[in-house]
Amino acid sequence: MTDQSLALWTATEIAAATGxxxxxxxxxxxxxIDSRTVAPDDLFVAxxxxxxxxxxxxxxxxxxxxxxxxxxxxxxxxxxxxxxxVVADTQAALxxxxxxxxxxxxxxxxxxxxxxxxxxxxxxxxxxxxxQGATHASAASYNNLWGVPLTLARMPQDTDFGVFEIGMNHxxxxxxLVAQVEPQxxxxxxxxxxxxxxxxDESGIADAKAEIMTGLQPGGTVVLNRDNRWFDxxxxxxxxxxxxxxxxxxxxAVADVRAVSYELQADGSDVEASIHGRRLRFRVxxxxxxxxxxxxxxxxxxxxxxxxxxxxxxxxxxIGPSKGRGQRFTLPVAGGDFTLIDDSYNANPVSMRAGLAVxxxxxxxxxxxxxxxxxxxxxxxxxxxxxxxxPDVVAAGADLVYTTxxxxxxxxxxxxxxxxxxxxxxxxxxxxxxxRAIGPGDVVFVKGSLGSRMGxxxxxxxxxxxxxxxxxxxxxx
Ligand SMILES: Nc1ncnc2c1ncn2[C@@H]1O[C@H](COP(=O)(O)OP(=O)(O)OP(=O)(O)O)[C@@H](O)[C@H]1O
Ligand SMILES: [Mg+2]
Numbered sequence: 162m163t164d165q166s167l168a169l170w171t172a173t174e175i176a177a178a179t180g181x182x183x184x185x186x187x188x189x190x191x192x193x194i195d196s197r198t199v200a201p202d203d204l205f206v207a208x209x210x211x212x213x214x215x216x217x218x219x220x221x222x223x224x225x226x227x228x229x230x231x232x233x234x235x236x237x238x239x240x241x242x243x244x245x246x247v248v249a250d251t252q253a254a255l256x257x258x259x260x261x262x263x264x265x266x267x268x269x270x271x272x273x274x275x276x277x278x279x280x281x282x283x284x285x286x287x288x289x290x291x292x293q294g295a296t297h298a299s300a301a302s303y304n305n306l307w308g309v310p311l312t313l314a315r316m317p318q319d320t321d322f323g324v325f326e327i328g329m330n331h332x333x334x335x336x337x338l339v340a341q342v343e344p345q346x347x348x349x350x351x352x353x354x355x356x357x358x359x360x361x362d363e364s365g366i367a368d369a370k371a372e373i374m375t376g377l378q379p380g381g382t383v384v385l386n387r388d389n390r391w392f393d394x395x396x397x398x399x400x401x402x403x404x405x406x407x408x409x410x411x412x413x414a415v416a417d418v419r420a421v422s423y424e425l426q427a428d429g430s431d432v433e434a435s436i437h438g439r440r441l442r443f444r445v446x447x448x449x450x451x452x453x454x455x456x457x458x459x460x461x462x463x464x465x466x467x468x469x470x471x472x473x474x475x476x477x478x479x480i481g482p483s484k485g486r487g488q489r490f491t492l493p494v495a496g497g498d499f500t501l502i503d504d505s506y507n508a509n510p511v512s513m514r515a516g517l518a519v520x521x522x523x524x525x526x527x528x529x530x531x532x533x534x535x536x537x538x539x540x541x542x543x544x545x546x547x548x549x550x551x552p553d554v555v556a557a558g559a560d561l562v563y564t565t566x567x568x569x570x571x572x573x574x575x576x577x578x579x580x581x582x583x584x585x586x587x588x589x590x591x592x593x594x595x596x597r598a599i600g601p602g603d604v605v606f607v608k609g610s611l612g613s614r615m616g617x618x619x620x621x622x623x624x625x626x627x628x629x630x631x632x633x634x635x636x637x638x
Contacts, residue, residue: 167190167202168188168189169189169190169191169204169315169318170188170189170192170204171186171189172185172186172229172244172246173186175189175204175254175258177261178254178258178261179231179246179248179253179254179258180248180249180257181246181247181248181254182246183245184235184241184243184244184245185229185244185245187228187229187244188202188228189202189203189204189228189229190202191204191315192204192206192258193222194307196215196222196225196227199222199226199227200226201226202227202228203227203228204227204229204231205218205219205223205229205230205231206230206231206251206258206311206314207230207231207232207233207236208252208255208307209252215251216232216233216234216236217236219232219236219239219245220236220238223239223243230243230245230246231245231246231248231258232248233247233248233249233250233251235247255307255311255314256341258310258313259311259314262313262314262315262316263313263341263342266318266323268297268316268320268323269321269322269323269345269346269466269468270322270324270342270343270344270345270346271286271323271324271344271345271347271348271462271465272327272342272346272347272376273286273325273326273350273462274304274326274328274329274335274348274349274350274370274373275352275370275386276350276351276352276366276370276509276511277350277353277512278350278351278451278512279302279304279326279328280301280326280483281482281483282459283298283299283325283326284480285459285477286298286324286459286462286463288479288480289463289468289472289473289476289477289480290321290322290324290463290466293468293469293472293473294322294468295319295320295321295322296320296323296324297317297323298312298325299312299324299325300312303326304325304327304338306334306337308326309341310341313325313342322466322468323342325344327339327342329369329370330358330359331359332360332365333372335369335370335373335375336372339372339373339375339376340375340376341376343376343378344377344378344381345377345380345381345465346381346382346383346465346466347373347374347376347383347384348373348384348385348461348462349370349371349373349384349395350455351386351389351511352366352367352370352390352395353511354366354509354542354546357538357539357540357542358538363391364391364394367394370395371394371395371398371399374398374399374404375402377402380406382407382408382465383395383404383406383407384408384458385399385408385410386411386454386458387411387413387416387417387419388416389411392409406465408464410454410457411454412453416457417436417461418434418435418437418457418458418460418461418464419434420432420434420453420457421433421440423450423453425450427448427523427524428446429445429446430444430445430448430449430450430453431444432456434457434474436460436461436464436470441460441470441474443456443478445477445478445480446477446478446479446481447481448487448522448523449515449516449518449519451518459473459477460473460474485503485505485507485619486504486507487503487516487519488502490503492622494601494625495600495601496601497600497602498602499599499600499602499604499605500523500603500604500605501607502516502519502605504516504606504607505534505608505609505615505618505619506611506616508533508536508608508609508610509536509539510536510539510546510549510550513533513553513608514550514553516606516608517550517553517554517557517559518553520557520559520606521556521557521558525558525602525603525604526602528560528600528603528604529604529606530561530562530563530595530598530599530603530604531559531562531563531605531606532563532595532605532606532607532608532615533562533565533608533609534565534566534569534588534608534609534610534613534615535565535566535569535609535613536568536613537612537613538610543568544571547568547571547572548572550572551575551576554580555577559580560580561580561581561582561598562580563583563584563594563595563598564582564583565584565586565587565588565590565609565613565615566586566587566613582594582598588609588615588617591618592617592618595618595621596621596622599622607619
């Protein structure tokens with residue numbers, strides 16, 4: 162039986178929120194849209210995509226323990242006795258459920274968008290806020306037309322703090338998403354030429370990110386990066402929308418939440434900050450100047466949400482990189498250990514430079530080995546933006562650079578010959594030469610866009626840890 166204290170939605174509540182019809186009553190404690198990841202007592206929402214209709218998986222979801230489902234029609238094999246709520250449109254129903262969830266909580270809600278650093282910032286916010294109240298945050302990068310309403314629909318009634326990642330690939334996409342989230346704090350981490358593919362220029366990206374301000378609650382706060390070249394542009398948007406409370410963060414001397422001084426270390430940074438004029442010292446548990454800036458943005462948003470900034474600042478020492486965003490592993494190799502930096506989740510020129518700077522600042526006994534895959538969605542500037550990394554690669558002290566993908570091939574060719582490692586068409590084809598190259602004391606940095614599938618190389622390197630260090634897996638010599 163479902164524990165009523167864990168009840169998230171009753172079938173009656175779902176019907177009221179969505180205008181649907183209950184066939185048989187049920188109580189759900191979670192929400193899922195993928196039948197493969199359904200947990201016991203979840204509500205399964207059968208979304209219909211252009212290539213996939215989840216109505217085919219309703220029976221499997223119920224079999225897997227789902228308490229009930231939202232459907233647009235009764236799937237074959239199920240009858241009037243099934244635990245279903247029948248609606249006109251399941252996507253609209255998920256959104257309606259999300260809005261109902263939002264309206265029944267008394268939470269302070271923070272929405273985060275930006276070209277880079279959304280998930281990192283969202284996870285750090287959730288980490289800091291969880292120590293101060295019941296906190297609900299987006300899973301992974303659930304930031305799109307299904308990720309946002311799904312995250313809302315999953316929000317427990319007793320939530321004190323909600324943290325939502327909002328993303329976009331085209332102009333106009335953020336408006337309906339932030340209208341569902343109704344944040345009291347809206348933050349833009351930064352505006353960069355990431356995903357330039359669908360935009361004329363960077364100002365188009367800035368305008369699209371500024372859409373997050375349209376959903377801000379009356380009296381709410383916009384949090385902006387003072388170091389970003391689009392700051393004034395975004396400020397203009399906020400003013401035109403009549404938003405009075407604007408808080409800036411960054412290294413800039415005039416930022417409201419700024420770093421007075423900082424010391425970058427191999428495994429984190431010590432920061433002295435000024436929070437609206439008040440001095441505060443704290444440690445950030447992830448290395449890199451970009452994380453100093455992320456931390457300042459986190460504190461600015463936390464202050465704007467009315468939470469305790471000092472407690473949040475103290476908690477920043479305990480954050481770690483999100484999965485695939487700079488996680489480090491010490492792994493065995495013949496004759497000793499090497500360090501793997503797994504930054505394989507994503508890449509664009511900004512995050513690539515941030516990662517290279519961290520590699521360059523690390524004390525390294527062996528060599529610095531880079532394994533780089535294409536940064537995708539950069540439009541026609543792609544090749545130029547790859548070749549443009551050559552000075553950063555050299556400045557990071559890279560000894561050997563392995564590349565995969567046609568764009569990274571252009572970077573490979575632009576490097577000094579003694580630093581060039583192998584190039585291969587795909588990450589799978591590169592694995593063996595990377596495995597052969599690694600020696601004790603090396604630092605191996607793996608990064609590329611998700612579509613470049615650099616995770617395969619990370620997995621292969623980790624597999625080394627499970628074999629005899631004297632005969633590393635995949636070694637063919
Ligand atoms: N402020 C920052 N500046 C530059 N790089 C950053 C910053 N914050 C995080 N990164 C790096 O950028 C990469 C992507 O970070 P993250 O996943 O947080 O971004 P995102 O905006 O959520 O991306 P996505 O659009 O894929 O959801 C990671 O390698 C991360 O370490
Ligand atoms: Mg993300």
